[in-house]
Amino acid sequence: MSRELIQHIRQFTELTDDQADFITASVSERKVLKKELLLTTGDICRVNYFVVSGCLRMFFTDEQGMERTIQFAIENWWMTDYTSKDRNVPSQYSIQAVEDSMVISLDNETSEKLFATVPAFETYFRKILQRAYAASLFRIGLLYSRSKEEMFFGFQLKYPEFVQRVPQYMLASLLGMTPEYLSELRKKTDSSVS
Amino acid sequence: MSRELIQHIRQFTELTDDQADFITASVSERKVLKKELLLTTGDICRVNYFVVSGCLRMFFTDEQGMERTIQFAIENWWMTDYTSKDRNVPSQYSIQAVEDSMVISLDNETSEKLFATVPAFETYFRKILQRAYAASLFRIGLLYSRSKEEMFFGFQLKYPEFVQRVPQYMLASLLGMTPEYLSELRKKTDSSVS
Numbered sequence A, B: 001m002s003r004e005l006i007q008h009i010r011q012f013t014e015l016t017d018d019q020a021d022f023i024t025a026s027v028s029e030r031k032v033l034k035k036e037l038l039l040t041t042g043d044i045c046r047v048n049y050f051v052v053s054g055c056l057r058m059f060f061t062d063e064q065g066m067e068r069t070i071q072f073a074i075e076n077w078w079m080t081d082y083t084s085k086d087r088n089v090p091s092q093y094s095i096q097a098v099e100d101s102m103v104i105s106l107d108n109e110t111s112e113k114l115f116a117t118v119p120a121f122e123t124y125f126r127k128i129l130q131r132a133y134a135a136s137l138f139r140i141g142l143l144y145s146r147s148k149e150e151m152f153f154g155f156q157l158k159y160p161e162f163v164q165r166v167p168q169y170m171l172a173s174l175l176g177m178t179p180e181y182l183s184e185l186r187k188k189t190d191s192s193v194s
Helices: A003-012 A017-026 A082-087 A108-117 A119-143 A148-158 A160-165 A168-175 A179-193 B003-012 B017-026 B082-087 B108-117 B119-143 B148-158 B160-165 B168-175 B179-193
Strands: A028-032 A037-039 A047-053 A056-061 A067-073 A094-097 A101-107 B028-032 B037-039 B047-053 B056-061 B067-073 B094-097 B101-107
Touching: A003 A017, A003 A047, A003 A119, A017 A108, A017 A119, A037 A047, A067 A168, A067 B119, A082 B119, A101 A108, A108 A119, A119 A148, A119 B067, A119 B082, A119 B119, A148 A160, A148 A168, A148 A179, A168 A179, B003 B017, B003 B047, B003 B119, B017 B108, B017 B119, B037 B047, B067 B168, B101 B108, B108 B119, B119 B148, B148 B160, B148 B168, B148 B179, B168 B179
Parallel strands: none
Antiparallel strands: A028 A101, A037 A094, A047 A101, A056 A067, A056 A094, B028 B101, B037 B094, B047 B101, B056 B067, B056 B094
C-alpha cells in the first residue's frame, strides 16, 4: 500500500523509514472506475489525488457546452484544484477517471498534519509544484504556436507517454483540435517514423 | 530592506522576528533598469526574483522571430525558470524588466540554506507555488476560449491590475493578439463602463 508514493517522494527528497511508515499510515488508497467523478464543478475541492495507476483528467464545460480538458494526470502525478482547496470556494473544474484507476486520497487535514510533522513531505510538494508549474508554462508556450500541427509535435516530443496513453478525443480536447484533425496528424507522424 | 518580502511571507505563514532577520540578511535587493535582461535564453537560470516594485516578464522567441510573453510578475510575485534551475539546463526563456524595478535575488545556494533552516520559508514557497500553478491552469483554460474577446474579458476580470499596468503591446503578446485588436477591445470595455 502506497509503495508508489513513497518511492516517488524518495526521488525528490530523503525520507527515513519511520517517516515513510507514518505517511503510509496517514493516507488511503482507493479504486475509481472509468468515468467516475472525483470532483464535480460547483463543489469545494478538499482532496489532492495521487495516481498510483490509471489516468485522471481535470476539465470544465464552456458556455457552448463543450468539455475542455485542462490537464491529465497519469502515474506519479497529483491532481487537485488548488484555488478551490486553498480558498474554500466552489471549484470551476471537475476531476474524472479516464480509465479504471488506483488513487491515493490526501485530504486537507491529513496534508496539514504531514506538512507539520514531516518536513521532507513539504519539500517533496514544493519540488513537484515547481515541476507542475513549469510544465503548465511550457503548455502555455505551446498554445501560442502558430499552427495546431506545431502544437501537437511540440507536445508529443515532451510527453510521448501521454500521446500513447490518453484516448484520442481527450488529447484532441487538450490541444484544442477536433479528434479527426488529430487523427490526420498522427498518421503523418507514424508514416514519417516508418 | 526586504520588508516587502517579509510582509508577503507573513501573509502565508508565521515567521518569528529572528527568522525574518535571518531571511533579510540572506537575500539582496537590486535595481534593474527598464529593458534590462535578468536571464537570457540559452543561459542556465540560477536565481529566483521577487518583485519589490516594478514589473518583469518572461518570454521566448518563436521560429518566426516573434517574442512571446508567457508571464508577467508585478509586486509580490516571484519569477524564475524552474525547469532550467532545477535541472541545471539552458533556459528556453528570457526574463526582462518591463519598467525600472526593484527585485530581490534569491540564488540556489541561499534558497537551499533557507529551506533547510527556516521551515516556514519552505511552507511559504509551497503555498505561492500552489497559487502560481493554479493561475497558470486558469490561463490555459482562457486560451481555449472561443474568441479573443472572451479571453480578454476573462483575463481582465481576474487580473484587473495587470490590464491597467502592463504596456499594451505586451498584454497583446500575452493574449496572442495584435496591439491594434487589443486597443479596439479596450475601447469597448471603457465605453460599456461609462
